[in-house]
Amino acid sequence: MSWAIHSHSADSSDFKAQSSVGRNVQDANMLLEAGILQQKNHDLEGADRTYRRVLELDPQNKYAWYNLGVIAHGDGRAVDARVAYDKALKVDPAFPPALFNEALLLEPSDPDRAAGLLKRVIADNPKAGTAYLHLGRIWEQKNRDDKAAAEFRRAIATDPSLRSQVPKEFR
Incomplete structure (x- = not known):
């Protein structure tokens, strides 16, 4: 029966530790909302500081x-953006916004990896028109016009407003 005996102080410290973690997450979520508001108001330096405090x-x-x-992506700091997106994806490997934005960063330098990320976005959301659009562009760059045409058709079918972004020869 000794396995069931716990000291009061151990139970109390466990509760305090759990309570502290819960409070930290709650405080982080409140700060996250503040950071989003700063970002919407174009206070990117303030938002950056707030997000770092959240973390x-x-x-x-x-x-x-x-x-x-x-923020890093918008500032042209591709390396910092990739690091941040990768960290978001370590937390949630199927996080569509991070998958999509990382694909955009990789599209010029590593189109195969970008295509893989875009396919994951589409698997999660078959109505992701912009993912089809970028996948079409990747196939077009590889001179795979048949595959590019299919992806551009999917892009327009899911979001007709993307038609103007599809190259003329594929409209």
Whole structure:
């Protein structure tokens, strides 16, 4: 029966540790909302600081990692953006926004890897028109016009507003 005996202080410290983690996540979520508002108001430096504070409280917050990636991506810091997107994907390997944005970063330099990421986005959301559009562009660059045409058709079928972004020869 000794296995069932716990000291009061051990139970109390376990509760405090769990309570502290819960509080950190709750505080992180509140800060995340503030960071999103800063980002919407174009205070990117403030949003960057806020997201980093979120990650101090909750290092597994995929949204903070993702938004840091978006900020870096917008600033032209591709390496920093990839690092942030990769960290978001370590937390959630199927996180569509991070998959898509990383694919956009990789499209010029590693089109095969970008295509793989785009296919994962499409597998999660078959109505992801912009993913089909970018996949079509990758096939077009590889001179695989048959595959490019199929992806462009899917893009337009899922989102007719993308028609103007499809190369003329594939419309």
